[in-house]
Amino acid sequence: MIRRVVDFALDNRLLVLGFAVLLFAGGMVAFHHLPIEAYPDVADNYVEVITQWPGISAEQIEQQVTIPLEIVMNGIPHVVHLRSFSLFGLSDIKLIFDDESDNDWNRERVLERLSQVTLPPGVNPQMGRIGVQWGRFISSPCTAPTRPMTRWS
Secondary structure, eight states, X not given: OHHHHHHHHHHTHHHHHHHHHHHHHHHHHHHHTOSSOSSOOXXXXXXXXXXXXXXXXXXXXXXXXXXXXXXXXXXXXXXXXXXXXXXXXXXXXXXXXXXXXXXHHHHHHHHHHHTTXXXXXXXXXXXXXXXXXXXXXXXXXXXXXXXXXXXXX
């Protein structure tokens, strides 16, 4: 049985090639008419609030910047998680939203709440850039200390 299929394919190469091209074209048409996304965006909708206050300890940043920001950000609709950390001179708050919310709408709500917070003088919280988690990996360069990575193969 397989021998006959292989013999037929070798004897009628143009017919087999035409069938393969037709099958490829049909697949491309079907791909473009899919009702769903073939490559969905699986990253969470999030807004990051970054606040710098140079020279201040992590405990003071936590008490005077991070906690007041967390209190003001609580109650924003569609927030699933509110995560924060405080380092020496830095406060970072990440608000993760559900999938039904729009990222622009989320950023507007956070910006409204940022205008309501009372922080020490000279401390200005800023929203992080719009992006997805994969951007951190994509933008990482591959370098070597002595020669380019392309010469290692």
